Amino acid sequence: MIDLHQLSMHYALPGGQRIEVLRRIDLHIAAGQSVAVAGPSGSGKTSLLLLLSGLEQPTAGHVAIDGVRLEALDRDALADLRRDRIGIVFQSFHLLHSLTALDNVALPLQIAGRANALPHARDMLARVGLSARSGHYPGQLSGGEQQRVAIARALVHRPRLLLADEPTGNLDDGTGAAVRELLFELNRDSGATLVLVTHDLDFAARCDRVLRLHDGRLHEDPGAHGAASPAPRHAGSLPA
Numbered sequence: 001m002i003d004l005h006q007l008s009m010h011y012a013l014p015g016g017q018r019i020e021v022l023r024r025i026d027l028h029i030a031a032g033q034s035v036a037v038a039g040p041s042g043s044g045k046t047s048l049l050l051l052l053s054g055l056e057q058p059t060a061g062h063v064a065i066d067g068v069r070l071e072a073l074d075r076d077a078l079a080d081l082r083r084d085r086i087g088i089v090f091q092s093f094h095l096l097h098s099l100t101a102l103d104n105v106a107l108p109l110q111i112a113g114r115a116n117a118l119p120h121a122r123d124m125l126a127r128v129g130l131s132a133r134s135g136h137y138p139g140q141l142s143g144g145e146q147q148r149v150a151i152a153r154a155l156v157h158r159p160r161l162l163l164a165d166e167p168t169g170n171l172d173d174g175t176g177a178a179v180r181e182l183l184f185e186l187n188r189d190s191g192a193t194l195v196l197v198t199h200d201l202d203f204a205a206r207c208d209r210v211l212r213l214h215d216g217r218l219h220e221d222p223g224a225h226g227a228a229s230p231a232p233r234h235a236g237s238l239p240a
Contacts, residue, residue: 001161001193002029002052007061009047021047023216024061029209031066031160034187034194036204038221039213045197046091048213049163052195053088054078065161083112087159087192089167093150095138101125101145102134105152112157124152127182129175144171151179155186162186164196168203180206 004027010018021044029035037045050056051063054070063070066085073081082088095104102121109117125134128148138146147170154162167183168176180203187194194207204210210221 001031001033001066002027002195003064004028005062005064007051007063008059009044009051009056010059020216022051022058022213025218027211027218029193029195031193032187032191033209034184034207035196035209035211036207037195037197037211037213038199038201038204043213044216045213046165049088049165049195049197052161053082053086053163083108083157085160087154087157087162089147089151089154089162089164091165091169093138093146095146095149095153097138100135100137101130101141101149104138104149105156108153108157114157120156121152124156125149128152128179144175147171148175148179151182155182158186158190159192161193162195164194166197166199168198168200 004025007022007025007027008020009022010020012018037048039045047056051058052065054063054065054073057071065081068081070078070081096107099107102118102125105124106117106121109120114120122131122134125131128151130145130148130152133141133145138149141149147167151164151167154164162183164183168179171179183194183196184206186192196203196207198204212219212221
């Protein structure tokens with residue numbers, strides 16, 4: 001499902017300096033796996049998700065999703081790939097403030113021309129506990145409620161790949177637990193690949209694999225639930 005080859009990314013600074021965010025990462029994630037990415041703040045976790053979604057471009061190397069090399073796609077083709085195969089949960093929600101919660105969730109289905117968009121959106125809002133708030137606009141919702149709307153929107157089209165950046169970071173314990181179950185249910189029942197950034201060690205431990213970013217390099221934690229890999233190694237040596 002995901003193949004990274006010698007993936008590197010840096011940001012240029014004034015004076016010719018640069019910050020190395022990711023350094024020559026090689027990685028394979030099989031279809032249907034759940035993978036947690038951990039690491040300190042500023043280690044490049046969010047940048048990695050943006051590269052996987054095609055929203056950022058690497059400095060070197062390539063990203064392939066479902067056999068498709070992202071650098072070979074133009075902007076429209078990348079948008080189509082995200083619409084059809086990828087669900088993304090951002091920390092900053094990215095909800096449309098002119099649309100109700102229901103319409104925000106239905107939007108990916110409507111853009112894709114799928115039938116029964118509103119009933120599917122209502123069902124997904126119910127699954128994240130927001131049926132009573134479906135007619136409210138984002139400005140009328142708390143931060144946690146907006147995050148749940150964003151999660152429902154990312155899941156509604158049952159993507160083959162779900163990318164989630166701290167998906168339960170702003171939720172109370174009960175709602176966070178329900179959302180975690182929903183993510184793993186999608187991963188289990190539909191075979192969707194799940195890649196999430198999280199600081200919740202219990203959440204990460206439930207994934208098949210735990211990857212840790214440090215100094216721009218990726219290492220694998222052998223202690224994840226379901227992981228069968230040996231001792232941590234640089235991602236260039238990670239097993240398929």
